[in-house]
Structures are given as structure tokens and as C-alpha cells.
Amino acid sequence: MTNSILHNLSIILERIENACIKNGRNPSEVRLLLATKTVGPENIEIAMQAGQTVIGDSKVQGVNEKFGGLR
Numbered sequence: 001m002t003n004s005i006l007h008n009l010s011i012i013l014e015r016i017e018n019a020c021i022k023n024g025r026n027p028s029e030v031r032l033l034l035a036t037k038t039v040g041p042e043n044i045e046i047a048m049q050a051g052q053t054v055i056g057d058s059k060v061q062g063v064n065e066k067f068g069g070l071r
Helices: 002-022 041-049 060-067
Strands: none
């Protein structure tokens, strides 16, 4: 699972960078927001270890359950 998350993140970040370059934007000005609606804490931890820090959930209960044990 770790490899697929990291692989998907690299594809998404590359697409963001390419879109920014194509449209004359600085890629460092664009942030990726990770939604965790159907994602467990272990996958969130992998994304965080890969440098992703903008993460959210649509429900307070989800935040409490998923983010409570994360560092």
C-alpha cells in the first residue's frame, strides 16, 4: 500500500507542476489538499511522511478518530 500511495502522490504532484508551468504559475504557490474521507490513519501517516501537511476531513468525528494517534 505504501508504494501505491507514494506513486499516486508523485503522479499528482507532477501533474500540478506541469499545469503550473503551462499556465505561467510558480508550482510552489500551489498546495495539494488531501481529503481523508475514506482513508485510514495508516495511509494518512504515509502521506505525512512523504511531506504532505495539508490534510482535512469533512467530519469532526473523522478527525478525532483518524488524527488522534498521528504524530
